[in-house]
Amino acid sequence: MLEIIYHDEFMVAVNKPAGMLVHRSWLDSKETVFVMQTLRDQIGQFVYPIHRLDRPTSGVLLFALSSEVARLLAAQFESHQIEKIYHAVVRGYVEEAQTIDYPLLEQLDKIADKYATREPALQECVTHCLPLAQVECPIAIGRYPTSRFSLLELKPETGRKHQLRRHMSHIRHPIIGDSKHGDLRQNRGISQNFAVSRLMLHATQLILSHPISGERLSLVAKWDGSWLSLINQFGWQQVADSLGMIKLD
Template sequence: MNIESGTVNQIANQITNQIDIIYEDEFLVAINKEAGLLVHRSWLDKDETRFAMQLTRDAVGCHVFPVHRLDKPTSGVLLFAKSPAVARSLTEAFTEHNITKQYLAVVRGYMPEQGVVDYALSFKPDAIADKFADLDKPAQEAVTHWQRLAQVELPFAVSKKHDTSRYSLVRLTPETGRKHQLRRHMRHVFHHIVGDTSHGDIRHTRFFRTHYGCTRMLLHAQSLALSHPVTGEPLLLKAALDDQWMRILEEFAWVESAKV
């Protein structure tokens, strides 16, 4: 089954405190999380009042259980279970790499056509959320595959070293699910994700904000492929891109390249 969210009512959803539901049955619910929305309450953002978990619960009328996470600035497919048993099954499927996640990103520079980043990531604690965590954890295996979908060269000198600026549209497929894995892996190979204020290059983030009105990180969880944990039916959940993403794709003639 192929399920894709639409772009209609996305702005209205934000205004009316609703959520964009991609798929729902008696066992699961998947949403298209907007950029800037926390998955659940966190001490790191004590002033936030909107959370994907609570909004989804209110929309479907029952408790929901998160089975994976998306960073606050990342948009896209976010899956919840409706019971602890289904949540355990899905968590196990994620752990055993039986669920395929594909992300869309805009990165600085021209990336090769395809490749893989196999680079272990050390534990990076949050000052409050991980206050009591073990800081001596060894680096964890982390693997990310990429495919370059399109590229563009712009007549702007964002860096003093170059007269022009180059960017790539890439599809990222992580094998593992480490904290900030895609953002840290792209930084590791010097192809920072545009708009990433923690692991990116501020010069390119400012350029996109000034020239294209882009105020978000250009990382989107575009699709999630899995077997239904109860029926076994194959599911392909797809999340539509927001207005800022579409403006960039149209500006660079990347709309067709970005399709799943």
């Protein structure tokens, strides 16, 4: 059962679990559970995916309930009218807000672009990064006797493949749990010492205009148990509470 965070006669948004594919894919031909099919069965209605989240990323995922609404929502994404807010836990201390304006080489799809003859293009890519909290743990994961981590708010202006993961790797603060662009030693250390082994990237909020009424909507997906476990172990409960992700006793 998926957590539905918004539902009306025109669209539906869910809190996608980490590790779940949005729809059937060549990425895993043996997988049998997908967000799109699960949601369709759950609400008894066909759904139209508007955007994607990587398999290991959790958070807000939006679907239309008709092809016309899908077209209207897709137009908002394409014209950058939708604000996307993510949170991530990364290696090291990020102490100042910054804008990462660093082009990324287009990543062609292994199936859809299998016979493409053109070379991948360099694409404009911009991410706004705001540090929210830091912690130093008395655990030697790398070459130092302690390990440092930061909690970040990330706002992508563009929507390139693996943009946030690649940008954080570029500034040498890879996202914890990122097996492709991250620090495998840090990932193992977090798993062994804190019992958290997922990608620590979450699509927390989508801010958009309702495709029919024009009302401005804020769709928020709460953090899952693994996120809250690491937040508690790092002592970031007050920050999480200020973001509306947990309630303190």
